[in-house]
Amino acid sequence: MNEALATVLGRIWADPTIVEDFHAICDCGGRFSGTASEAKARDLLADRLAAIAPVRRETVSYRGWSRGPAEVVLPEGATLEAQALVRSPATEEGGLSARLVDCGRGTPEDIARAGEAVCGAIVLVRHEFMIGRDHVHRRKKYDAARAAGAAGFLIANHVPGTGPVTGSSGDGSSGHIPCAGISHEAAARISALDGARVTLHVRGTFRDETATNLFATIAGRGDGLIVLSAHYDGHDLAESAIDNASGVACVLAAARAVAEIVPTLAHGLEVALFTVEEWALWGSAEHLAAMPEAERRRRRLNVNLDSVAGDDALTALTSGVPGLAGFLHAALAPAGLGLGIAPRYMGNSDHANYLRAGIPAFRLCAGFERPATPLSLLLTRADTRDKVHPHQLKTAASVTAAILLAACADRALPPALAAEEAARITAG
Ligand SMILES: [Zn+2]
Structure with missing residues (x-):
């Protein structure tokens, strides 16, 4: 031995x-x-x-960046809990109101398939199990949505009953878009609104x-x-x-x-x-x-x-x-x-x-x-x-x-x- x-x-x-x-x-x-x-x-x-x-x-x-509150407001006024992704730019006063486009899993291919609908929209994608061969990282989805002209980005937790998901996005520099995680249940609710206008509120403060x-x-x-x-x-x-x-x-x-x-x-x-x-x-x-x-x-x-x-x-x-x-x-x-x-x-x-x-x-x-x-x-x-x-x-x-x-x-x-x-x- x-x-x-x-x-x-x-x-x-x-x-x-x-x-x-x-x-x-x-x-x-x-x-x-x-x-x-x-x-x-x-x-x-x-x-x-x-x-x-x-x-x-x-x-x-x-x-650095400190996280402020975030939420999604539905057309009828209901609000859903959200969690700003790390270094998300803040939304303007009154929030970001835009069409919701549900891109499913949200791989770059899914976002390309959604075509011009993504431009100016708030894109909804799904988080996925991270420790596996087929995992497509959140940042790839975010970058694809941003490159396609999305105005906002939501990522939904894939596990029910565990609240919103979080993670990093960009570095907050110019060209980045407001982004937040939501729960599995919230995604089920807003996915039914595909094409409707929702309002995303994100706050956060940058500092060295x-x-x-x-x-x-x-x-x-x-x-x-x-x-x-x-x-x-x-x-x-x-x-x-x-x-x-x-x-x-x-x-x-x-x-x-x-x-x-x-x-x-x-x-x-x-x-x-x-x-x-x-x-x-x-x-x-x-x-x-x-x-x-x-x-x-x-x-x-x-x-x-x-x-x-x-x-x-x-x-x-x-x-x-x-x-x-x-x-x-x-x-x-x-x-x-x-x-x-x-x-x-x-x-x-x-x-x-x-x-x-x-x-x-x-x-x-x-x-x-x-x-x-x-x-x-x-x-x-x-x-x-x-x-x-x-x-x-x-x-x-x-x-x-x-x-x-x-x-x-x-x-x-x-x-x-x-x-x-x-x-x-x-x-x-
Ligand atoms: Zn780790």
């Missing part, structure tokens, strides 16, 4: 801290960037990280803002680093428990478990807790954009944890990075563990920015292709801690720790990506 692995896995399973951390992160609230809830989480996590290794703080500047990425490094014997990351920001609808208190708690637990062993291994470990991820991956994008070439070359692999509990099935989204699937299988085999491999590129979390920088990277997530699980509740008020079981956190942390041991030991790591290869992967 591999003694280091036995020690590390024993630490994770015999220690309740991962569950306490998970609850403490949820207790901060939804951690929407720019709010007191995010700041509370930042301070909590800086404390937790400091117990593992010295903490480095990195300031991220971004175009800063946020803080947190890092802690445990040196290995050599210069190389394995980056273990998770985003700690979320949305203010609930407590962003699966997405991504689960990932952050598992990052802390895995890092704690391997901390004593890493200094004996070839590569060190860099723990990265990013924020402003829910704003089109801004925090990690800024981090990597500012990174000197020599620092970038030190980073051999990014293990990114995003929504790793809420279901027992774990999958690595490998983006088809050459050699990565083989490395993962080999890393987990000594413990008799395994995980699903999804090779299609999905640029929906911070690993995408590492890939763009030519650093092999993958996202670990739960519930891939399992829409009947609580992973369907991301970005809604139903993403709460009761959906997450302690054994799921410990399983994800164990898988992560086993991967870290193999990666830090430099066992069959995938090679760095050439610039053209990185561009090809992230274009897909």
Whole structure:
């Protein structure tokens, strides 16, 4: 038996801290960037990280935005609850009154099929299960509607009984349109009004803002680093428990478990807790954009944890990075563990920015292709801690720790990506 692995896995399973951390992160609230809830989480996590290794703080500047109320008013005067999408432009005084055009699922093809009717209209589309091969991202739908001349954009939650859905849209600059999420039930009601005039009210305020990425490094014997990351920001609808208190708690637990062993291994470990991820991956994008070439070359692999509990099935989204699937299988085999491999590129979390920088990277997530699980509740008020079981956190942390041991030991790591290869992967 591999003694280091036995020690590390024993630490994770015999220690309740991962569950306490998970609850403490949820207790901060939804951690929407720019709010007191995010700041509370930042301070909590800086404390937790400091117990593992010295903490480095990195300031991220971004175009901040605070969410005001939103609603949809129907022709007969009834109002429906709505949730402004992140950085939606505000509507004019009196709201945006326009024809409603129901584009169904709202893929770019659906919007093209609706033709000229979209021009000047408020377009209604559906949110869909995000952790699957066929997922069409909200921003693709939004961009297609905007390009077709839509005046407003509504996206409906696909899960009944869980209120409006949220998410990011554009950056609020010129050419962007007011946009909001609504509930499944609200969509059923207004879809019957296809062609009628509805009024969308969205409020929100822009301001320049800063946020803080947190890092802690445990040196290995050599210069190389394995980056273990998770985003700690979320949305203010609930407590962003699966997405991504689960990932952050598992990052802390895995890092704690391997901390004593890493200094004996070839590569060190860099723990990265990013924020402003829910704003089109801004925090990690800024981090990597500012990174000197020599620092970038030190980073051999990014293990990114995003929504790793809420279901027992774990999958690595490998983006088809050459050699990565083989490395993962080999890393987990000594413990008799395994995980699903999804090779299609999905640029929906911070690993995408590492890939763009030519650093092999993958996202670990739960519930891939399992829409009947609580992973369907991301970005809604139903993403709460009761959906997450302690054994799921410990399983994800164990898988992560086993991967870290193999990666830090430099066992069959995938090679760095050439610039053209990185561009090809992230274009897909
Ligand atoms: Zn996430």
